[in-house]
Amino acid sequence: MGEKFEQVVTMETVIAADNTGIDYNKLIRQFGCSHLEPSHLERIERLTGKPAHHLLKRGVFFSHRDLDAMLDVYEKGKPFYLYTGRGPSSESMHLGHLIPFIFTKYLQEAFDVPLVIQLTDDEKFFLKKNLECQETHRLAYENMKDIIACGFDPNKTFIFSDMDYIGSCPEFYTNIMKIQKCITFNQVRSTFGFTETDNIGKIAFPAIQAAPSFSNSFPHIFGDKKDIPCFIPCAIDQDPYFRLTRDVAPRIGCPKPSLIFSTFFPALQGAKTKMSASDPTTSIFLSDTPNQIKKKINKYAFSGGRDTVEEHRELGGDIKVDIPYQYLSFFLEDDEKLQQIKEDYSSGKMLSGEIKKELIQVIQPLVAEHQERRKNVTADVIRQFSTPRKLEFGGPKKS
Amino acid sequence: MGEKFEQVVTMETVIAADNTGIDYNKLIRQFGCSHLEPSHLERIERLTGKPAHHLLKRGVFFSHRDLDAMLDVYEKGKPFYLYTGRGPSSESMHLGHLIPFIFTKYLQEAFDVPLVIQLTDDEKFFLKKNLECQETHRLAYENMKDIIACGFDPNKTFIFSDMDYIGSCPEFYTNIMKIQKCITFNQVRSTFGFTETDNIGKIAFPAIQAAPSFSNSFPHIFGDKKDIPCFIPCAIDQDPYFRLTRDVAPRIGCPKPSLIFSTFFPALQGAKTKMSASDPTTSIFLSDTPNQIKKKINKYAFSGGRDTVEEHRELGGDIKVDIPYQYLSFFLEDDEKLQQIKEDYSSGKMLSGEIKKELIQVIQPLVAEHQERRKNVTADVIRQFSTPRKLEFGGPKKS
Numbered sequence: 001m002g003e004k005f006e007q008v009v010t011m012e013t014v015i016a017a018d019n020t021g022i023d024y025n026k027l028i029r030q031f032g033c034s035h036l037e038p039s040h041l042e043r044i045e046r047l048t049g050k051p052a053h054h055l056l057k058r059g060v061f062f063s064h065r066d067l068d069a070m071l072d073v074y075e076k077g078k079p080f081y082l083y084t085g086r087g088p089s090s091e092s093m094h095l096g097h098l099i100p101f102i103f104t105k106y107l108q109e110a111f112d113v114p115l116v117i118q119l120t121d122d123e124k125f126f127l128k129k130n131l132e133c134q135e136t137h138r139l140a141y142e143n144m145k146d147i148i149a150c151g152f153d154p155n156k157t158f159i160f161s162d163m164d165y166i167g168s169c170p171e172f173y174t175n176i177m178k179i180q181k182c183i184t185f186n187q188v189r190s191t192f193g194f195t196e197t198d199n200i201g202k203i204a205f206p207a208i209q210a211a212p213s214f215s216n217s218f219p220h221i222f223g224d225k226k227d228i229p230c231f232i233p234c235a236i237d238q239d240p241y242f243r244l245t246r247d248v249a250p251r252i253g254c255p256k257p258s259l260i261f262s263t264f265f266p267a268l269q270g271a272k273t274k275m276s277a278s279d280p281t282t283s284i285f286l287s288d289t290p291n292q293i294k295k296k297i298n299k300y301a302f303s304g305g306r307d308t309v310e311e312h313r314e315l316g317g318d319i320k321v322d323i324p325y326q327y328l329s330f331f332l333e334d335d336e337k338l339q340q341i342k343e344d345y346s347s348g349k350m351l352s353g354e355i356k357k358e359l360i361q362v363i364q365p366l367v368a369e370h371q372e373r374r375k376n377v378t379a380d381v382i383r384q385f386s387t388p389r390k391l392e393f394g395g396p397k398k399s
Numbered sequence: 400m401g402e403k404f405e406q407v408v409t410m411e412t413v414i415a416a417d418n419t420g421i422d423y424n425k426l427i428r429q430f431g432c433s434h435l436e437p438s439h440l441e442r443i444e445r446l447t448g449k450p451a452h453h454l455l456k457r458g459v460f461f462s463h464r465d466l467d468a469m470l471d472v473y474e475k476g477k478p479f480y481l482y483t484g485r486g487p488s489s490e491s492m493h494l495g496h497l498i499p500f501i502f503t504k505y506l507q508e509a510f511d512v513p514l515v516i517q518l519t520d521d522e523k524f525f526l527k528k529n530l531e532c533q534e535t536h537r538l539a540y541e542n543m544k545d546i547i548a549c550g551f552d553p554n555k556t557f558i559f560s561d562m563d564y565i566g567s568c569p570e571f572y573t574n575i576m577k578i579q580k581c582i583t584f585n586q587v588r589s590t591f592g593f594t595e596t597d598n599i600g601k602i603a604f605p606a607i608q609a610a611p612s613f614s615n616s617f618p619h620i621f622g623d624k625k626d627i628p629c630f631i632p633c634a635i636d637q638d639p640y641f642r643l644t645r646d647v648a649p650r651i652g653c654p655k656p657s658l659i660f661s662t663f664f665p666a667l668q669g670a671k672t673k674m675s676a677s678d679p680t681t682s683i684f685l686s687d688t689p690n691q692i693k694k695k696i697n698k699y700a701f702s703g704g705r706d707t708v709e710e711h712r713e714l715g716g717d718i719k720v721d722i723p724y725q726y727l728s729f730f731l732e733d734d735e736k737l738q739q740i741k742e743d744y745s746s747g748k749m750l751s752g753e754i755k756k757e758l759i760q761v762i763q764p765l766v767a768e769h770q771e772r773r774k775n776v777t778a779d780v781i782r783q784f785s786t787p788r789k790l791e792f793g794g795p796k797k798s
Contacts, residue, residue: 122576133573163576167569170562174532177521177562180600185584188599200587201579204603 010193013274014237014264019302019321021271022264024062024236031239033063033261040064043071047396048110055103055262058329063236063261065246070258073229074111079395080229081221082107083212083257085118086147088139089128092287093146095363096265096275098370099330101150103262104233108156112394113231114221115157118212119143122162126201137163144382146286149374152385155392158221159385162208169388171224172217175252179207182248191240210245213257220388226254236261265330268323270302286371290364297324297356297363304345305352316348317355324352324359332362409592413636413663415670418701418720421663423461423635430638432462432660439463442470446795447509454502454661457728462635462660464645469657472628473510478794479628480620481506482611482656484517485546487538488527491686492545494762495664495674497769498729500549502661503632507555511793512630513620514556517611518542521561525600536562543781545685548773551784554791557620558784561607568787570623571616574651578606581647590639609644612656619787625653635660664729669701669722685770689763696723696755696762703744704751715747716754723751723758731761 007017009027016022028035036059041052055061070080084104086097108115119140125131140161147159166173185203188194194203211217215228222228232242239261246256267273267282275282281300284293304322306312319325325345332338341358344350406416408426415421427434435458440451454460469479483503485496507514518539524530539560546558565572584602587593593602610616614627621627631641638660645655666672666681674681680699683692703721705711718724724744731737740757743749 125576126580133577163573164569166565167572168567170566173566174562177524177600178532180603181525181598183599185593185595185597185599185602189595194584196584196588198584199580200582200584200603200606201576203584204579204599207599 009237015274016266016271019270019272021266021320024263027236028063031236031243033065033236033239033259034067036062036064036067036260040067040071044110047071047074049397050110053103053106053110054333054335055099055106055330057335059263060099060330061103061233061260061262064259065239065242066256066258067260070229070231074396077396078229079113079393080111080231080258081113081215081218082111082115083118083230083232084115084234085120085209085212086143087120087124088136088143089124091139091142092285093143094275094283094285095327095331095367096283097146098150098286099262099265100233100235101147101152105150105152107231107233108153111396113156114391114393115152116212116218116221117147117152117157117159118209119159119161120205120209122166122201122208123205126199126205133163137161141382144386145374145377146370148377148381148385149370151373154381154384157385158218158388158391159382160388161386164386165388166208169217169219171219172211175211175214175217176207178252179210179245179248180204182251183207183244187244191244206241206244209241210248213242213245213249214252214254216254218388221391229255230257232257232259234259234261235264237264266323266326268296268300268302270321270323273302284363284367286367286374288367290368293364293367294360297360298353301327301356301359303352303356305355306348309351312351313348317345317350317352319346322355324355327359328355328362331366332358408636412673414673415665418669418671420665420670420719423662426635427462430635430642432464432635432638432658433466435461435463435466435659439466439470443509446470446473448796449509452502452505452509453732453734454498454505454729456734458662459498459729460502460632460659460661463658464638464641465655465657466659469628469630473795476795477628478512478792479510479630479657480512480614480792481510481514482517482629482631483514483633484519484608484611485542486519486523487535487542488523490538490541491684492542493674493682493684494726494730494766495682496545497549497685498661498664499632499634500546500551504549504551506630506632507552510795512555513790513792514551515611515617515620516546516551516556516558517608518558518560519604519608521565521600521607522604525598525604532562536560540781543785544773544776545769547776547780547784548769550772553780553783556784557617557787557790558781559787560785563785564787565607568616568618570618571610574610574613574616575606577651578609578644578647579603581650582606582643586643590643605640605643608640609647612641612644612648613651613653615653617787620790628654629656631656631658633658633660634663636663665722665725667695667699667701667722669720672701683762683766685766685773687766689767692763692766693759696759697752700726700755700758702751702755704754708750711750712747716744716749716751718745721754723754726758727754727761730765731757 008015045052084100121136121140125136144159213230215222216226249256267275301323304318306315345355407414444451483499520535520539524535543558612629614621615625648655666674700722703717744754
């Protein structure tokens with residue numbers, strides 16, 4: 001009926017106003033972060049000696065806070081460390097969950113720096129009414145398998161569950177305490193929309209997500225140094241956590257973390273639909289079979305194609321709303337091939353069923369290979385990654 | 400001007416309406432706990448085979464929650480464990496701080512049960528604006544020396560700083576999480592008077608004081624058993640914490656702790672004065688010299704004596720407000736001697752200066768002996784008490 005929807009971007013919900021997706025310029029204005037510029041990509045390529053990742057070139061990572069300051073430090077020959085994480089809410093992760101990890105892996109390799117990955121099993125426990133401690137902890141370890149299967153370097157990567165690490169590192173708890181002391185209920189209410197009926201675990205949790213931004217939370221890696229800069233790749237909905245973290249940093253004598261933000265990964269049904277772990281048709285899981293992948297894409301992927309073949313040939317497909325095209329832009333690494341598909345589909349030369357077929361041919365092997373690597377993630381491998389220990393890293397090459 | 404004061408009993412302030420002290424019957428009605436009855440003392444004597452402690456006989460410990468249920472369990476041949484604690488707010492503890500520990504030591508010996516003692520260095524950090532982490536942690540260890548000097552059995556006692564134990568026992572943090580999930584901001588606001596401008600550490604802290612009430616917080620003592628009953632001796636101002644704890648207990652599948660409450664220890668200047676660590680004249684510290692003790696008692700101890708010797712001889716001293724008499728009732732173990740002093744002072748036979756002298760003669764050696772024992776509390780002894788380990792305890796004697 002011509003009703004106008006407003007986009008919703010909160011910690012719990014991301015829904016676009018229509019299937020052309022979230023208005024990211026609006027979000028940047030709203031959050032007060034900055035656009036990633038072509039000059040940043042050039043500088044990253046120069047400093048790392050490697051081509052920029054396709055997720056950078058295609059604007060999936062599109063915004064930042066204080067990226068320049070961090071690259072300045074690196075250019076002066078000092079290392080930083082990477083921090084990212086995940087709230088373990090389901091047995092298997094889905095395609096969208098891979099994006100920050102694929103990108104973080106590139107950053108780790110390109111900059112040759114250590115990486116810490118937080119699994120917020122405690123947060124999920126606080127948020128979900130019927131979730132038990134043991135179960136959220138188990139899910140953290142299931143998700144670790146998917147994360148490790150992304151191919152991180154075991155000599156440079158520390159993965160931890162909050163439930164384990166808080167209970168085994170007094171320095172980490174001390175940082176959590178320091179951060180908690182700097183944040184009032186009023187602040188978490190205005191930042192996250194928490195209310196008076198929320199439990200006190202949820203209310204105090206933001207300090208636990210903030211703590212890994214400070215290097216002395218990891219004495220096994222950095223000793224008692226608290227001035228190693230932290231660089232955080234994440235989806236832009238996590239920005240409120242790190243705005244708070246950046247406010248707190250100078251008050252506890254630590255540098256503010258720098259951030260780089262990605263867009264959201266849309267649901268199969270299009271950007272207007274909320275992706276939901278409880279509705280398996282809204283996304284492709286890393287545990288899906290080749291047949292499930294094929295069926296999901298053919299049946300559910302929102303198409304920018306036209307109603308009839310004749311119309312499609314004449315007008316072409318609308319890549320702004322077409323999910324197969326958008327998923328390809330996340331996962332098809334070959335720039336030339338993606339450009340060809342874009343032209344063919346937009347011109348009407350390529351039909352809706354054909355672009356879906358292209359996507360299926362990219363996703364099926366990607367998921368199958370992921371499953372192969374995941375099989376090799378034994379209990380020993382998990383123990384290796386999740387044991388607090390010294391990490392090896394080169395940092396900036398001395399020129 | 401005849402103004403009527405109301406007594407104030409909150410977590411932060413205890414002030415009587417006048418120098419006859421707190422109206423404890425009113426407090427029992429207000430809090431909803433129970434009177435300790437003579438039958439309880441008889442039962443405790445029967446079960447332990449030992450005379451009741453003078454702090455019981457004199458009504459210093461005067462109230463309880465579910466004491467009968469706990470004695471029932473003990474009588475059936477099952478052990479319980481003791482839990483008490485302290486917020487380490489100053490370098491040295493004062494006489495009043497000794498009361499729960501003296502009584503807990505008696506309970507430990509009489510019932511032959513294990514004891515855990517929590518030092519809430521984290522809480523003090525959250526509450527005090529300019530207190531640093533390192534300093535609150537240092538004070539916890541200073542206070543441990545005074546506590547250990549009370550003579551607890553090292554084979555039956557575990558003493559811990561929250562900052563250390565949370566960061567070294569995942570099971571403890573898991574219990575804290577479970578409790579936090581059961582408590583809302585509204586509840587801590589109404590229970591403790593917390594506000595929206597309080598920091599989120601303070602808001603979430605009540606779960607940390609609650610957690611030691613559940614035996615699976617101490618896997619080194621109890622394994623994963625969560626059904627060992629807990630018995631908590633403390634001053635009655637701590638009741639709000641444990642009301643909340645008892646509400647939560649069944650929701651996390653644990654037994655409710657039982658409690659026994661003491662009256663408050665009055666300031667030297669009388670029950671109407673708030674005892675303050677920042678005003679050293681309000682109390683006698685365990686670090687005071689014999690001369691300081693003498694001077695403080697002679698100069699500051701509020702007297703129930705009359706204005707002139709003649710008047711005193713005629714009317715007698717008022718023991719309801721007399722601080723020397725009240726302090727003697729806490730610390731003079733000899734029942735007959737205390738009774739004699741009571742009679743002599745009330746009748747006017749004993750003068751104000753004379754009862755002060757009696758108190759000085761009790762407190763000087765008590766503090767000096769404490770200081771001697773404290774000297775023997777070396778780093779090794781602290782390590783022994785504060786290392787998570789198995790404890791030895793007999794529990795109820797099988798009859």
